[in-house]
Amino acid sequence: MDIITIKDLSFSYPDSGKETLSHVDMTIQEGTFNVLCGKSGCGKSTLLRQLKSVLAPHGEKSGEIYYRGAPLSAVGQRVQSQEIGYVLQNPENQIVTDKVWHELAFGLESLGCDSEVIRLRVAEMASYFGIHQWFYRNVSELSGGQKQLLNLASVMSMHPRLLILDEPTSQLDPIAASDFLETVKKINRDIGTTVVLTEHRLQDVIPWADKVFVMDQGRLAVEGPPREIGEKLKAAGSGMFLAMPVPMQVYAAVDSQEACPLTVSEGRQWISGLMKHMPAGSLKVPRPLQDPEEESTGAKKEKKRFQKVRKAAESVKAAVKKKEEKKNLAIQVDEAWFRYEKEGRDVVRDLSLEVKRGEFYALVGGNGTGKSTALSLISRVRSPHRGKILLEGKDIRKYSERELYRGCLGVLPQNPQSMFIKKTAREDLYSIIGGRKEKKSEEYTADMEKARAVEGIVSLTNLEGLLDRHPYDLSGGEQQRLALAKVLLLRPRILLLDEATKGMDAEYKEELGGILKKLQSHGVTILMISHDVEFVAEYADRVGLFFEGNVVACRPARAFFAGNNFYTTAANRMARHYFPDAVTAKEVAGCLQANL
Amino acid sequence: MRDAFSRCHPLLNFYYFAVVLGFTMFVQHPVFLALSFVGGTCYAVCLKGWKNTLKMNMLFTFPLLLITALTNPLFNHYGVTPLVYIESSGNWVTLEAFVYGLVLGCVMFIVIGWFSCYNKVMTSDKFVYLFGRVIPSLSLLLSMALRFVPMFAAQMKVIRNGQKCVGMDVSNGKYLKKALYGLNLLSILVTWALENAIETADSMKGRGYGLRGRTAFSIYRFDKRDWCMGSAMLVLTAVFVHGCRAGAVFAQYDPRILLAGFTIQGRNAPVSCSPGLAFACYAAFALFCFLPVILGAVEAISMERSRARAGMEAGVTYRQIYQEIEREGGVPLADEEREGKGGIRIWTS
Numbered sequence: 001m002d003i004i005t006i007k008d009l010s011f012s013y014p015d016s017g018k019e020t021l022s023h024v025d026m027t028i029q030e031g032t033f034n035v036l037c038g039k040s041g042c043g044k045s046t047l048l049r050q051l052k053s054v055l056a057p058h059g060e061k062s063g064e065i066y067y068r069g070a071p072l073s074a075v076g077q078r079v080q081s082q083e084i085g086y087v088l089q090n091p092e093n094q095i096v097t098d099k100v101w102h103e104l105a106f107g108l109e110s111l112g113c114d115s116e117v118i119r120l121r122v123a124e125m126a127s128y129f130g131i132h133q134w135f136y137r138n139v140s141e142l143s144g145g146q147k148q149l150l151n152l153a154s155v156m157s158m159h160p161r162l163l164i165l166d167e168p169t170s171q172l173d174p175i176a177a178s179d180f181l182e183t184v185k186k187i188n189r190d191i192g193t194t195v196v197l198t199e200h201r202l203q204d205v206i207p208w209a210d211k212v213f214v215m216d217q218g219r220l221a222v223e224g225p226p227r228e229i230g231e232k233l234k235a236a237g238s239g240m241f242l243a244m245p246v247p248m249q250v251y252a253a254v255d256s257q258e259a260c261p262l263t264v265s266e267g268r269q270w271i272s273g274l275m276k277h278m279p280a281g282s283l284k285v286p287r288p289l290q291d292p293e294e295e296s297t298g299a300k301k302e303k304k305r306f307q308k309v310r311k312a313a314e315s316v317k318a319a320v321k322k323k324e325e326k327k328n329l330a331i332q333v334d335e336a337w338f339r340y341e342k343e344g345r346d347v348v349r350d351l352s353l354e355v356k357r358g359e360f361y362a363l364v365g366g367n368g369t370g371k372s373t374a375l376s377l378i379s380r381v382r383s384p385h386r387g388k389i390l391l392e393g394k395d396i397r398k399y400s401e402r403e404l405y406r407g408c409l410g411v412l413p414q415n416p417q418s419m420f421i422k423k424t425a426r427e428d429l430y431s432i433i434g435g436r437k438e439k440k441s442e443e444y445t446a447d448m449e450k451a452r453a454v455e456g457i458v459s460l461t462n463l464e465g466l467l468d469r470h471p472y473d474l475s476g477g478e479q480q481r482l483a484l485a486k487v488l489l490l491r492p493r494i495l496l497l498d499e500a501t502k503g504m505d506a507e508y509k510e511e512l513g514g515i516l517k518k519l520q521s522h523g524v525t526i527l528m529i530s531h532d533v534e535f536v537a538e539y540a541d542r543v544g545l546f547f548e549g550n551v552v553a554c555r556p557a558r559a560f561f562a563g564n565n566f567y568t569t570a571a572n573r574m575a576r577h578y579f580p581d582a583v584t585a586k587e588v589a590g591c592l593q594a595n596l
Numbered sequence: 597m598r599d600a601f602s603r604c605h606p607l608l609n610f611y612y613f614a615v616v617l618g619f620t621m622f623v624q625h626p627v628f629l630a631l632s633f634v635g636g637t638c639y640a641v642c643l644k645g646w647k648n649t650l651k652m653n654m655l656f657t658f659p660l661l662l663i664t665a666l667t668n669p670l671f672n673h674y675g676v677t678p679l680v681y682i683e684s685s686g687n688w689v690t691l692e693a694f695v696y697g698l699v700l701g702c703v704m705f706i707v708i709g710w711f712s713c714y715n716k717v718m719t720s721d722k723f724v725y726l727f728g729r730v731i732p733s734l735s736l737l738l739s740m741a742l743r744f745v746p747m748f749a750a751q752m753k754v755i756r757n758g759q760k761c762v763g764m765d766v767s768n769g770k771y772l773k774k775a776l777y778g779l780n781l782l783s784i785l786v787t788w789a790l791e792n793a794i795e796t797a798d799s800m801k802g803r804g805y806g807l808r809g810r811t812a813f814s815i816y817r818f819d820k821r822d823w824c825m826g827s828a829m830l831v832l833t834a835v836f837v838h839g840c841r842a843g844a845v846f847a848q849y850d851p852r853i854l855l856a857g858f859t860i861q862g863r864n865a866p867v868s869c870s871p872g873l874a875f876a877c878y879a880a881f882a883l884f885c886f887l888p889v890i891l892g893a894v895e896a897i898s899m900e901r902s903r904a905r906a907g908m909e910a911g912v913t914y915r916q917i918y919q920e921i922e923r924e925g926g927v928p929l930a931d932e933e934r935e936g937k938g939g940i941r942i943w944t945s
Contacts, residue, residue, distance in 0.1 A: 081804030
């Protein structure tokens with residue numbers, strides 16, 4: 001039976017002039033797991049919101065939605081509240097009450113259930129979701145992942161038939177995200193609740209989906225089971241592949257008659273199948289992957305002899321060189337220790353870190369290992385109780401406020417919304433350089449006219465055309481770029497980024513990566529902490545693995561990922577048995593093409 | 597929480613503190629105050645431990661007591677027993693004013709002690725539950741308010757760190773700039789909060805908020821022990837209220853000190869309360885003050901006993917089983933085996 005049938009649905013927001021959804025036809029079968037994907041702004045969220053009357057945005061609508069055979073508008077509020085569960089993006093904002101147990105009971109209270117029923121349902125949900133350990137806690141004590149799980153549980157306590165999730169994991173770290181998605185799958189499998197999900201962590205959901213819908217500019221571009229989706233998209237030559245899981249991306253770029261791989265393990269088998277006629281050792285590796293320092297054996301011998309002679313002279317020079325190298329370091333952390341409470345655990349322990357001038361350095365590592373704290377030490381929000389931090393060779397404590405934050409250090413916070421002050425993006429940009437007035441002040445010391453400076457930054461960060469909008473009306477990726485533009489107006493030489501790609505889709509990430517590369521080519525040093533292994537592999541020069549408060553390994557990006565088994569990109573895991581050095585989807589595709 | 601009384605129904609908790617605090621504040625008879633003091637201190641020690649209680653009393657409330665006790669006679673000069681003549685102002689420091697200051701200081705001291713217990717016992721959710729019953733929509737409102745306070749505090753921290761890194765936190769700049777940056781911080785917080793509230797509203801609507809006939813769920817149940825405790829409290833209250841009305845706690849400090857049951861400077865209090873009733877009244881109040889401590893002790897003892905019994909009973913039961921099997925002619929055990937792992941032997945054979 002079809003739980004949802006959408007017939008020729010079009011929708012446009014007031015005064016927008018164009019249709020956000022146009023002529024969408026869609027059916028969702030009861031008990032299935034459905035994934036809706038597409039670029040940011042393609043109308044996914046708008047479509048999902050239409051499926052529940054109270055959440056549907058205002059605007060012009062034509063066409064009809066049927067819920068279990070009846071028009072949705074004729075289905076009562078009470079039935080909709082109970083049977084259509086909706087989980088939103090932000091874990092924090094969806095929580096209404098202060099206690100976990102109260103939050104679980106909230107929906108049932110609204111429905112007017114009596115205490116006995118609520119007690120049973122709440123107990124049931126708490127044990128199903130493993131919430132019983134923190135049942136009596138305040139919600140403010142929970143982690144992001146727990147909060148989102150609570151949101152899911154408190155929707156599920158109403159026993160909905162249809163569960164709608166709108167990018168539920170965009171604010172979570174990878175481990176919490178895959179736990180959450182695992183739970184959603186489990187609900188679908190165990191209870192048979194119909195699931196409709198939008199998500200940009202597609203590699204975790206597409207392989208398990210019964211049906212995938214791909215949207216493009218308000219239309220339903222392709223639909224079908226996941227394996228067919230890959231082939232259909234490939235046949236259509238659509239640019240949508242960027243958002244698909246890595247195995248599908250690689251598949252799209254390579255000529256192959258076999259079925260589309262969905263998971264890493266399927267991808268491995270697929271590559272083995274493609275490469276089986278190639279004799280071992282004869283694999284061609286495209287140019288950029290080869291180690292530039294590798295030389296012929298003859299040259300090596302020559303060099304060795306040469307080195308022996310020069311060894312004595314060099315040891316003298318080494319000391320000098322080391323000094324010079326030290327000078328050329330942008331960030332230098334020397335055995336820093338930090339803890340929050342006097343008797344607490346050391347969050348940053350014995351951290352030593354060196355970032356060269358003009359380098360893009362990325363720190364990866366699990367949750368709660370102290371990455372963000374380390375970043376706050378480097379940005380002088382907190383100071384270590386032991387050890388030293390040097391920025392461009394000078395002790396961070398010796399900088400004046402203005403020296404440090406105006407011209408030396410730029411910090412992009414994790415949540416860009418914490419930076420917006422004004423009503424329009426343009427005014428917001430001006431606010432950071434002391435308003436529009438052309439007078440030199442302590443906020444703005446450059447010679448350039450302010451208007452030109454803003455213009456330059458705007459074109460660097462691709463914000464043209466967005467300047468008259470309210471910062472909050474921008475999408476996540478655009479907000480991040482606006483915040484970046486604000487920071488860049490201060491002309492920092494060192495840029496610190498905290499999880500800058502959180503909640504962004506593939507396209508925005510590519511845009512951000514491009515901007516960062518451009519900055520780097522102008523000599524800006526970038527230090528980024530990230531969970532996003534794929535992004536780091538593509539753009540960073542060096543990568544450090546953060547564990548228990550310090551950097552345990554630090555290598556050039558390719559060497560780092562090629563050497564790791566678990567902490568590496570999906571593309572590398574998929575192809576490492578043939579191309580251990582290929583780290584990104586593009587590189588894997590390149591390798592495969594070169595050998596076919 | 598390990599304390600027995602705080603696991604009682606919130607209604608009892610609230611009633612208890614209301615009565616104890618009320619009587620401590622408005623009855624100024626030294627015997628009552630002493631009982632209240634001992635009861636309150638014992639309970640505070642049970643809840644927070646020796647160290648914390650002593651620390652708070654010595655560092656905070658005791659100095660307050662001294663200040664009140666010493667300042668009262670300096671400003672009030674009523675009374676009939678002059679002690680010292682202050683020439684510069686031409687006033688007498690009187691015994692009555694001094695004693696009354698001491699009593700006031702003690703009241704304050706004791707009330708603060710009880711309030712520190714109140715804070716531990718009456719957690720926010722109990723409060724929300726109690727007052728939510730009176731006005732159901734208030735319960736949700738209170739609960740939401742309690743949720744928003746820590747959330748805003750956390751968001752403010754995030755915002756401040758962000759602004760600090762562009763040199764625009766309140767800790768940066770001179771006075772005028774500081775104020776401006778402060779306003780900016782507030783503006784960011786409010787905008788952010790309002791924006792987020794839209795999503796909260798969506799989440800509420802999505803879960804059926806606004807439908808007719810909303811109920812209020814709570815995790816509290818009025819169980820049998822609560823009935824017992826409640827009636828005990830009511831009876832005790834009735835006894836000492838009756839005693840108070842009969843004048844068992846009469847106390848007057850102006851112009852002369854008159855206390856029920858005491859003869860001070862050759863005078864008795866003008867009350868007609870039999871010594872028996874007065875004693876019952878004091879005893880009832882004492883019991884009332886010690887109720888949480890007694891409950892805690894009873895629970896601790898019964899727990900200890902049940903734990904000990906559990907171990908014993910299991911031992912007895914199994915020994916009986918072994919003996920029975922043996923008697924029924926299972927496998928006759930050799931002596932040394934019986935001492936060692938006899939039980940196992942039976943099960944395996």
